Amino acid sequence: MSWLKASFKHEEGDFSLSLALSTGRDISVLFGPSGAGKSMTLKLLCGLKRPSSEGIFTMGGRVIQEPGRWVKPRDRSIAMVFQDLALFPHMTVEENVSFAISDGDSSKCSRWLNRMGLESKAKEMPHNLSGGQRQRVALARALASSPELLLLDEPFSALDTPLRRSLRRELKELHRETGIPMIYVTHQMEDVCAMGDRVFLINNGKLSGEVDLKKLTSSDSSWHHLGWGNMVDGDLIKDGGVASFSWRWGRFYLPPSIHEEGPVSVFIPSDRISIVYPSIPLDPAFSGNKVNGRVVERYIMGRMCHMQVEIGEQLWQVEFPSTSYESLDKEEGSDITIAVRPVDISIIPKDRRNFGED
Amino acid sequence: MGEVGLPPGGATLTQAILISLKILVVDVPLMLILGTGAGWLLAKREFRGKDLLETFLMLPVALPPAVLGLYLLMFFGKIPFFRSMGLLFSFPAAALAALIPALPMVISSARTGFQAIPTSLEDAARSMGKSEITVFRRISFPLAKRHVMAGLALGTARALGDFGVTLMIAGNIPGRTQTLPLYIYGQVETLEFAKANVAAAILAAIGILSLRFVRMMEANR
Numbered sequence: 001m002s003w004l005k006a007s008f009k010h011e012e013g014d015f016s017l018s019l020a021l022s023t024g025r026d027i028s029v030l031f032g033p034s035g036a037g038k039s040m041t042l043k044l045l046c047g048l049k050r051p052s053s054e055g056i057f058t059m060g061g062r063v064i065q066e067p068g069r070w071v072k073p074r075d076r077s078i079a080m081v082f083q084d085l086a087l088f089p090h091m092t093v094e095e096n097v098s099f100a101i102s103d104g105d106s107s108k109c110s111r112w113l114n115r116m117g118l119e120s121k122a123k124e125m126p127h128n129l130s131g132g133q134r135q136r137v138a139l140a141r142a143l144a145s146s147p148e149l150l151l152l153d154e155p156f157s158a159l160d161t162p163l164r165r166s167l168r169r170e171l172k173e174l175h176r177e178t179g180i181p182m183i184y185v186t187h188q189m190e191d192v193c194a195m196g197d198r199v200f201l202i203n204n205g206k207l208s209g210e211v212d213l214k215k216l217t218s219s220d221s222s223w224h225h226l227g228w229g230n231m232v233d234g235d236l237i238k239d240g241g242v243a244s245f246s247w248r249w250g251r252f253y254l255p256p257s258i259h260e261e262g263p264v265s266v267f268i269p270s271d272r273i274s275i276v277y278p279s280i281p282l283d284p285a286f287s288g289n290k291v292n293g294r295v296v297e298r299y300i301m302g303r304m305c306h307m308q309v310e311i312g313e314q315l316w317q318v319e320f321p322s323t324s325y326e327s328l329d330k331e332e333g334s335d336i337t338i339a340v341r342p343v344d345i346s347i348i349p350k351d352r353r354n355f356g357e358d
Numbered sequence: 359m360g361e362v363g364l365p366p367g368g369a370t371l372t373q374a375i376l377i378s379l380k381i382l383v384v385d386v387p388l389m390l391i392l393g394t395g396a397g398w399l400l401a402k403r404e405f406r407g408k409d410l411l412e413t414f415l416m417l418p419v420a421l422p423p424a425v426l427g428l429y430l431l432m433f434f435g436k437i438p439f440f441r442s443m444g445l446l447f448s449f450p451a452a453a454l455a456a457l458i459p460a461l462p463m464v465i466s467s468a469r470t471g472f473q474a475i476p477t478s479l480e481d482a483a484r485s486m487g488k489s490e491i492t493v494f495r496r497i498s499f500p501l502a503k504r505h506v507m508a509g510l511a512l513g514t515a516r517a518l519g520d521f522g523v524t525l526m527i528a529g530n531i532p533g534r535t536q537t538l539p540l541y542i543y544g545q546v547e548t549l550e551f552a553k554a555n556v557a558a559a560i561l562a563a564i565g566i567l568s569l570r571f572v573r574m575m576e577a578n579r
Binding site for chain 2: 046047079086141145
């Protein structure tokens with residue numbers, strides 16, 4: 001059941017934002033590339049920006065905005081953790097947190113400082129704190145105002161990976177403890193997968209698609225919109241019972257069960273792409289589906305080797321076990337041949353082709 | 359306008375110092391309030407006619423003092439309503455003459471200070487349920503304070519040192535409108551260089567102290 005419902009449009013210069021959001025009391029993740037309109041969405045929800053056209057925004061049954069009515073930010077009870085944290089540099093940690101408390105309950109300040117492990121830093125100025133401590137102050141300050149909704153605008157983006165993971169865990173704990181619904185904005189896929197009960201995609205100012213990560217299969221093209229896998233535009237061709245996908249730089253055979261024809265997009269997961277070793281014959285399961293490219297980037301992370309392969313004008317993401325990489329003598333800039341099995345190619349229905357775009 | 363013109367000396371240095379100090383007592387609070395308000399408005403708000411307002415407020419910096427003085431003289435001398443106020447060649451005219459060319463310095467510095475504050479700080483305070491007055495009082499002004507104070511120091515030195523505008527609209531009346539710069543001029547006219555030097559040393563010292571204060575403010579930003 002939706003606890004928060006927001007639907008409005010906003011135009012600012014050349015940028016146009018169309019918002020249709022429906023969330024519960026859990027943690028919702030708003031994901032999209034830089035400039036997609038994520039921060040603007042939070043500012044509209046928070047009331048720091050007034051939508052250029054009328055819309056509807058309700059929160060727990062309380063009307064925040066409707067035609068002829070617009071509640072000021074100070075009356076919304078929505079707290080926000082900003083990307084730059086926005087800690088007041090002329091106030092101590094204690095003063096920063098106290099500033100957010102409007103009901104005069106001064107015990108809240110010490111309670112939140114204790115909860116966030118900041119009691120020994122109460123008299124410190126923000127610039128004397130580490131990155132992680134500053135994040136905790138920002139969270140303590142936002143929660144001390146007893147908000148009904150907490151918005152987080154890429155709060156951990158500037159932190160190193162271990163600290164980011166630790167703070168993500170802490171944020172989930174805080175959500176369990178307080179029950180305060182949260183909307184978490186990020187452009188990092190790891191955050192999406194780790195935080196998202198519900199994930200909303202935003203692109204080019206259009207927020208529409210909701211993705212349930214638990215239900216996503218590895219061949220689901222939504223991964224492409226989350227920044228993983230490869231989407232290729234081309235044509236489906238059926239020739240004498242043989243189905244194939246043809247695009248400018250190559251041709252892949254598809255399972256014979258494909259009957260459609262015409263322009264389509266296909267999705268190929270990064271980890272379903274194989275490297276063709278010159279000395280080893282290609283497995284018949286690949287049906288000769290190979291294409292030549294050039295390695296433009298490669299790095300090993302854990303047990304996986306990640307590559308960016310330039311094929312024509314497109315960069316493909318390729319992942320495979322790093323153990324097999326040792327036997328592959330491919331430097332950045334060298335030529336490479338990759339192969340895909342027909343069963344690993346997903347045809348994307350037209351209505352899902354441009355998720356989040358017109 | 360019978361009292362306009364340079365009298366043949368007679369004023370004491372103490373009188374000139376007192377008049378200059380009295381002018382500061384009036385002008386410094388006005389510079390603080392008007393300069394901070396205008397600086398905030400220009401830095402933080404978008405509205406129609408903003409460019410025009412900014413040009414008008416900064417005009418005293420670009421206009422020669424004689425031109426500015428002439429326009430003020432015509433404004434307060436020719437327009438019946440303002441003429442009836444009897445402002446010209448009085449202490450209020452001297453205070454106004456010192457204020458007008460000094461105010462842009464405060465406005466400009468305050469504006470820079472307010473512009474330097476990340477919007478997210480003020481937005482954070484707003485999202486915590488704070489009113490615009492509280493946001494200004496607790497966040498914007500404390501963070502821009504050093505810029506405002508630096509501008510105020512420069513404005514004070516400029517107000518103390520005004521010669522041309524004061525002469526045009528307040529005259530050089532000993533004991534009434536004769537400020538330190540006009541005193542120096544009067545003493546030089548009568549070849550009393552020793553007295554002129556004393557007054558000049560006072561103004562020079564104030565100027566140097568103002569610059570030191572500005573440097574101090576900048577160093578602590």
